Amino acid sequence: MNRFGYVAARVWPWVLVGLLTIVITVLAMLPAAWITPQFALRTGGRVVLADPSGSLWHGSATLRLAAGSDSGDATELPGRLxxxxxxxxxxxxxxHMTLDQTAAMPAPVELVATLRQATLGAGSLDVPASLLDGLxxxxxxxxxxxxVRLDWNEWRVFGPNAFGRMTVTLSDIASRVSRVRPLGAYQVIYEAQGETGTLQLKTLKGPLILEGQGDMRDRRLAFNxxxxxxxxxAENLRSFLxxxxxxxxxxxxxLVFNR
Structure with missing residues (x-):
């Protein structure tokens, strides 16, 4: 080995260490504001992480729901994600991320993702029904x-395919356009089955009775x-119905819904 090769062999490991240190430093300083726009992009502006703070390693943001990226109205969940x-x-x-919502989740959940797949651990979330106004x-x-309580088992995503079960329970539901209070309690069960999914709505109790089934195909929901x-x-609920x-x-x- 000539002198140049000898020097290069000794210096090269330190060059790699230096480059790795720079990469780690850049990642460690990567602000949360660079990350959170991905949520809005992936959900068409319906789920927004606003007012981000911190970094990739440890950060937080406020969860907002909106009807879309061009919507001027949005509702905000108390607390921070x-x-x-x-x-x-x-x-x-x-x-490998640990996620927690300070005001709505009884326990944190784990998210593990690679370039090919992602897995969200089982968990639950309690939110006020008023949050839905933003949709x-x-x-x-x-x-x-x-x-509104959301419960889900382990949720797995492989590219466009998702597998999992989510149960949405709506309790003591009322409406400003109805004098009948409460209207009732309801349950929605969504089963993700790869590229498709099924949705079932049923009434648990109450004077307003809702039932129906839906299918999700090509990211579009058809519900009847x-x-x-x-x-x-019946007469007091006429205008609401x-x-x-x-x-x-x-x-x-x-009840017909296609979107």
């Missing part, structure tokens, strides 16, 4: 109030169901 990213898994091409019609018209009222309060859909001859109202 906080995350912590483990360093060493990044060396093997994995992102636009018909939620902003109905102005629902009450508690019906709404009807307990005869004892008129907002939900077309009245059928049997007295029920068609």
């Amino acid at each position: 906080e995350w912590t990213t483990a360093f060493w898994p990044l060396m093997t091409g994995r992102v 636009g019609a018909p939620f902003n018209t109905l102005a629902l109030r009450g508690i 169901g019906d709404a009807r009222a307990d005869p004892a309060v 008129d907002l939900l859909g077309r009245r059928d001859p049997d007295g029920s109202y068609a």
Whole structure:
């Protein structure tokens, strides 16, 4: 080995260490503001992480829901979404994050992702029904109030394919356009089955009875169901039901949703 080769052999490891140090420093200083826009991009502006602070490694943001990227109205969940990213898994091409919502989650959840797949651990989330107003019609018209609880098992995503089960329970639901309070309690179950998914709506209790099924294909939801009222309060719920859909001859109202 000539003198140049000898010097290069001794210096090269230190050059690598220096480059690695620079990369780690840049990543460590990567601000949360560079990361959070990805949520809005992936959800068409419906889920927004606003007012970010911190970095890739430890940061937080406020969760907002909106009808889309061009919507001027949005609703904000109290508290902050906080995350912590483990360093060493990044060396093997994995992102391992711990996520917590300070006001809505009873326990943190784990998110593990690679370039090919992502897995979100089982968890739950309690939010006020008023948060749905930010999604636009018909939620902003109905102005629902009450508690919405989301429970999900392990959620796995492989490219465009998702697998998992989510249960949404709406309790003591009321509306500013109805004098009947509460309207009832309801449950929505969504099953993700790869490129498709199924949705089922049922009533747990209450004078307003909602039922229906839906399918998700090509990221579009087609839902068909019906709404009807307990005869004892049917007249008081008439105007509210008129907002939900077309009245059928049997007295029920068609719930049709395609988006």
